[in-house]
Amino acid sequence: MFSQPGKTKFQVDLRQHLRDQNISGNLVHLICEVAEASKYVINAVRTGDLGVAGTSNLYGEEQLALDVLSDRIMRKRLQHSGVVCNIASEEMEEIFQVTSNPQGMFSVAYDPLDGSSLVDVNLAVGTIVGIYQGQDLLQPGRKMVGAMYILYGPRVSLVYSVGKGVYEFTMNQLMEYTLTREQIQMKPCGDIYSPGGLRKKYNESNERFIRYLEEKGSKLRYSGGFVPDINQILMKGKGLFMYPALDGSPNGKLRLLFELNPMAFLLEQAGGAATNGEIPILDIEPEGLDQRCPVYIGCREDVSKAGEFLNGTC
Structure with missing residues (x-):
């Protein structure tokens, strides 16, 4: 087992680690419930139906059977956790009041299976979760008390933060999450870029920014899964992901x-x-469940440089 930057001395499981973070017992329980739900989601990914569910989500996107099943798994776990009052899912049309x-x-706001269309070609997918205190989900992300994602790849890993640094846990053979990296840190700038959307639909500012990244030697690394x-980018500690405004899609794609x-x-x-x-993602006032916006996320200096190109100062 390894950590960042050195090695941990003992294996630490998720619940034990959370209890050491000096957070409420309810928040510990909630994060562990999501972790438990992910075990059923990965089983569905490995063995479930890859077909179409015959339904659409609130964005008019055709739902896959795996989307529906993953959403049901996550929602039921949260609903019966005893510590959740409101649930919003990318697959539901409105907030579910518990x-x-x-x-x-x-x-809790979550995407139960981000990148589900990649499952049939055996690429990595994941679950994304944001946690807010109380009943208000439509508030700036800066007010979250915790966030996490679970990556279903060659290994299953859970990455979380409750505002006290970022930690990675990896699922072992017993389907238990144990600590593998702690206090993960990004470098100021990087040499990886992941550009979403059709490049021919980029505006001139975004096109110039991409050329800047290419000229400085950045390598394109894009899987199609957020x-x-x-x-x-996070585990390598360097790089930038972007899904900008596009011609015909001024708010980009991501919610x-x-x-x-x-x-x-x-x-x-x-x-x-x-x-x-223009402004940090976490300071944006959400206007509804379906709100989308462009994003530039990664190393601080690279994100800042993107803003300079967009604002015409570079």
Whole structure:
């Protein structure tokens, strides 16, 4: 087992580690419930139906059977956790209220299986989760009390933060999560870039920024999955992911509540940054569940440079 930068002396499981973080017992329980749900999701990914469910989500996107099953697994686990009052999923049309009494409870926004269309070609996918205190989900991501993602790849890993640094846990043969990296940190700048969207639909500012990255020797690394691409940047400690405004899609593709806020929280905790090109992702006031926005996320200096190109100062 290894950590960052040195080796840990003993194997530490997730629950034990969370209890040492001096957070509420309810938050410990919630994060562990998500971890338990992920065990059923990975089983569904490995053995489940790859066909179409015959339904659409609130964005009009055709749902896969795995999307629906993963959402059901996650929602049931959260619903019966005893510590969640409101749930919002990328696969649901509205907020699901578990209880009208939010005292000591949390609200959770999640994408149950981000990148699900990649499963049939055996590429990595993931679950993304953002946690808020109380019942209000439509507030800036800066007010989250925790964020996490689970990557279902050659190994299953869980990465989380409760505002006290970023930690990675890996699922072992007994399907238990044990600590593998602690206090993960990003370098100021990197040499990897992951550009989403069709490049021919980029505006001139984004095109110039891409040329700048290429000229400085950055290598293109893009899987088509948000979770594996962010995980690569975070674990290598360098790089930039971007999904900019496109011709015909001025708000990009990725959803603020379900995808961008949790990842921005994690990257900032690791010393990185995330912006829509004008303001930090975590400072954006959400206007609804379906809100999307452009994103530039990764090493702080690279994100700052993207803003300079977009604002015409570079």
